[in-house]
Amino acid sequence: MIAAPAESWGRDGGATHPGYAEPVRIDVVTIFPEFFAVLDVSLLGKARQSGALDIRVHDLREFTHDRHRTVDDTPSGGGAGMVMKPEPWGEALDAILTDGSIVIFPTPAGELFTQSRARDLSTREHLVFCCGRYEGIDQRVIDHTRSRAEVLELSLGDYVLNGGEVAAMAMIEAAGRLVPGVVGNPESLVEESHEDGLLEYPSYTKPAVWRGLETPAVLLSGNHAAIAAWRREQQYERTKRMRPELLPPAGDAL
Numbered sequence: 513m514i515a516a517p518a519e520s521w522g523r524d525g526g527a528t529h530p531g532y533a534e535p536v537r538i539d540v541v542t543i544f545p546e547f548f549a550v551l552d553v554s555l556l557g558k559a560r561q562s563g564a565l566d567i568r569v570h571d572l573r574e575f576t577h578d579r580h581r582t583v584d585d586t587p588s589g590g591g592a593g594m595v596m597k598p599e600p601w602g603e604a605l606d607a608i609l610t611d612g613s614i615v616i617f618p619t620p621a622g623e624l625f626t627q628s629r630a631r632d633l634s635t636r637e638h639l640v641f642c643c644g645r646y647e648g649i650d651q652r653v654i655d656h657t658r659s660r661a662e663v664l665e666l667s668l669g670d671y672v673l674n675g676g677e678v679a680a681m682a683m684i685e686a687a688g689r690l691v692p693g694v695v696g697n698p699e700s701l702v703e704e705s706h707e708d709g710l711l712e713y714p715s716y717t718k719p720a721v722w723r724g725l726e727t728p729a730v731l732l733s734g735n736h737a738a739i740a741a742w743r744r745e746q747q748y749e750r751t752k753r754m755r756p757e758l759l760p761p762a763g764d765a766l
């Protein structure tokens with residue numbers, strides 16, 4: 513474990529996730545470990561240094577035994593592309609799974625990853641992300657893993673990426689920032705898009721007038737009740753305009 517630099521913990525500068533319970537352990541299996549270098553940057557990088565997040569990235573090819581370190585083969589039944597072979601995945605998961613593991617297969621064929629799923633994942637002790645490439649992983653890997661762990665197939669949305677890596681990174685960031693101690697000021701997690709089912713209100717800072725555009729007067733009024741009401745109204749307006757499907761049917765209370 514790398515000791516945290518003094519400034520990474522505002523309150524006491526401790527080295528090992530001070531004041532919190534066990535860190536969240538995250539294992540990632542991929543044929544492109546170098547994708548995950550970005551996890552050393554910014555908030556998540558600090559959380560790794562402080563010990564709040566224990567993230568380990570594994571190269572799937574380390575679990576092969578042939579000279580070419582083969583991870584894919586042609587699809588049974590024919591068709592275009594390649595499928596990831598089950599054997600390396602089986603060996604990787606044998607080495608990584610623990611009693612409390614939840615295993616996530618990022619896939620455009622999965623259920624939608626949402627803020628509430630991110631919140632759920634942030635409370636687990638051990639997340640395992642299995643990043644597929646090509647046309648996907650042999651289905652038996654997912655089925656067999658279900659017999660020994662909780663398994664989720666999760667999608668970021670209705671579009672296709674080249675593999676699970678970027679999706680896993682998004683999920684790790686969304687869940688990781690909700691782990692206690694990762695975001696310095698937990699209040700900043702409350703008033704953000706999707707936390708209360710609405711999109712966030714627009715934000716402004718100084719100067720009060722910029723390129724002829726004014727900050728809404730209410731925000732400079734000092735009237736906290738009026739500011740709160742204005743922000744709520746903006747949340748409704750923005751949600752209605754951008755994501756009307758998120759609003760409850762007219763007449764229902766939110």
Ligand code: 6GU
Nearest residue numbers: 618619668669671673679
């Ligand atoms: Cl999770 N994986 C891939 N390959 N593409 C996606 C996705 C996941 N979510 C949206 N598109």
